[in-house]
Amino acid sequence: MGKYIAARKPVLDKNQEVFAYEIVFKNVIKGKELTKTSNLFAEEISDDIEFFEKSNLADGKRIFIHFNAELLQSEVPQLLSKAKLGIEVSAALNFENQIKNNIKNLREMGSLLILNQSEAAPAENELYNYADIIKIDYKKASKAEHKSFIEKIKSQSPKGVKFLAQNIDEHHHFKEAKELGFDYFQGIFFTKADMISDSGTPGYKINYLNVLKELNKEDVDFDEVEKIIKNDISVTFSLLKTINSASYGYNVSSIKQASALLGVKGLKKWSLLYLISGLKDDKPNILFVNTLTRAKFAESLAEEFKAAEKSEDLFTMGIFSMMDAFLNRPMSKILEETALTEEIKEALLIREGVMGEILNLVIAFERVKWDQVALIEKKNQLDPKKLYNKYLEAVDFAYETMGILIKNQK
Structure with a gap:
């Protein structure tokens, strides 16, 4: 293991089966979550990602990793199994030609591109043309806004883009998000009781x-x-x-x-x-x-x-x-x-x-x-x-x- 430690967040499908695990790194020295604004260096985390990919933490599923511009231009993506890799990028990323070409190459080799849109905003974004999955914070928009955004993007995307709702922390939100058209879900809802009614123990x-x-x-x-x-x-x-x-x-x-x-x-x-x-x-x-x-x-x-x-x-x-x-x-x-x-x-x-x-x-x-x-x-x-x-x-x-x-x- 290298400088960083990591844990996982499951990404569930509509049947609550694990589709992928998002890796979230922690800097042992600072004790902070490493996000798109962190100063990550390829040589410091490549071994950690490779270990994570091969361990029970990945459980043979895809792994989603948040890549900033530096990582996208590094050798890290080349070290990973493309069939198991999900590249998560911020919608605010400066989409330079080199980064665009790297993403194209990775997707052609089997990787998925996850666009972290954060909010269900209707603004135009060139990354929509490349995204396999658009990730949205479920709590940052109304049901009507989510539905409108999903319908608009689907109508403009011939390749069948999928939608991931994050911060799904209650069972009723999971059920709502499914009805609105989301395909994947992240949150702690599955660890909680689903108490529609307390009808006793079966x-x-x-x-x-x-x-x-x-x-x-x-x-x-x-x-x-x-x-x-x-x-x-x-x-x-x-x-x-x-x-x-x-x-x-x-x-x-x-x-x-x-x-x-x-x-x-x-x-x-x-x-x-x-x-x-x-x-x-x-x-x-x-x-x-x-x-x-x-x-x-x-x-x-x-x-x-x-x-x-x-x-x-x-x-x-x-x-x-x-x-x-x-x-x-x-x-x-x-x-x-x-x-x-x-x-x-x-x-x-x-x-x-x-x-x-x-x-x-x-x-x-x-x-x-x-x-x-x-x-x-x-x-x-x-x-x-x-x-x-x-x-x-x-x-x-x-x-x-x-x-x-x-x-x-x-």
Whole structure:
């Protein structure tokens, strides 16, 4: 790795499947997000981009990178896979001939051009002739303005330009933007509960919640856990199959035997992982990935915050931090029905205490809020590079674990 660290923002399609990841770089020294006005140098970030492209952070998807004029004229674009590259440029870019020719060449080799228009402004722009995707801040215009702009550009673009709405932070905005003609979406809406109405927990999820309640009691009764799980033969089979995964080398035939081999903590963790995967059927995969990443990242930060004894609770906190999105219910109601410690509940509801601070950091990293990350780093004297490595390890854990869980539920 070089001077910079980076995190990702998913770009979702209309089905909430990941189409691409936008890379957002952070200067370790200054702690600032690197944007089009930053003084980026090709030799300092080319290795980082290549690493990002090949890692789980890209997950085999396209990567969108914001290029300023300097980067567009550098060798960086030539180092990347054109079939996976999305070049994001500002609509205010000075479109000189050399830059124009570079963009043409990159597009001919398979790259996409994303024009960051910011607002749904009707002003003429030569870049419209080259753009594959026009990116607009959804909050900076009315629905009527968005609709008018999209219809105008589509009528003038024979090659079928697409539209990306950024800052989609609520489910109803996602639904509106789809109806207005947007094709891609960026924002945190998918991490939130979609509470059109609080109609209670669907029946098929009740068994999962009952196990979660039992597992989080102070004194876990594994006879009761086994009894609950046995109410659903498929759950019993799949959970034991997961525990017996070749990656872990166990050969157990009962929940009691699993608790003896794994210990209470080990069985609790794998049960939590398995059960949360059972709640994801009607949710996008990226929500599941983010949940696993949050849990592992939070757990790994225990020692950095001098709270090693809380690592298990931090993992549980990370899982539950997304439970409202999985169940479409208020977090407060979910916690009323679940036997979590008061410390975990305070962290989830009001972000209090050391666990609340860790959750703030994990979410800030997930949402690429570099200013918030830098403040927490400074306050707790954290090493940014070490923190970044833990984030990368958490992402790797998420994909590895998701693969195991999905495979063993088939």
